[in-house]
Amino acid sequence: MRLLNKKRIGKNDIVFIGGLLAIAVFLFVLMQFVRGGSGAYVEVTVDGEVYGTYALAENQTVEIKKDGKVTNVLSIRDGKADMTDADCPDLLCVHQRAISKEDETIVCLPNKVVVKIIKAKEKNNIDSIAG
Numbered sequence: 616m617r618l619l620n621k622k623r624i625g626k627n628d629i630v631f632i633g634g635l636l637a638i639a640v641f642l643f644v645l646m647q648f649v650r651g652g653s654g655a656y657v658e659v660t661v662d663g664e665v666y667g668t669y670a671l672a673e674n675q676t677v678e679i680k681k682d683g684k685v686t687n688v689l690s691i692r693d694g695k696a697d698m699t700d701a702d703c704p705d706l707l708c709v710h711q712r713a714i715s716k717e718d719e720t721i722v723c724l725p726n727k728v729v730v731k732i733i734k735a736k737e738k739n740n741i742d743s744i745a746g
């Protein structure tokens with residue numbers, strides 16, 4: 616008596632499959648978000664050398680020092696990095712907008728400071744640092 620093999624696709628099955636698809640799409644979107652589609656870290660470079668890497672998710676104020684003197688102040692708040700203070704004469708970096716997306720940068724030419732949004736730290740990135 617294996618009549619159940621002739622089961623037709625009913626309304627309930629469509630709802631079930633639709634639900635699975637919705638969950639799959641939701642997970643996919645979530646993964647993209649978690650993987651840092653909007654950028655996850657801020658990398659600060661001074662004079663071509665990495666000064667530090669800071670999580671965008673963490674509200675903090677980073678004092679960028681050179682020769683023991685604070686040259687630039689970077690504020691990370693609400694997932695955005697913003698140069699809030701600097702001792703450079705032009706203050707172009709301070710006037711730049713806050714950055715939050717991957718590969719966006721704030722540059723302070725006089726102080727040779729570059730602030731860049733990067734994805735979560737990956738080991739592969741180490742290879743790309745050239746002398």
Ligand SMILES: [Zn+2]
Pocket residue numbers: 701703705706707708709722723724725726
């Ligand atoms: Zn500047």
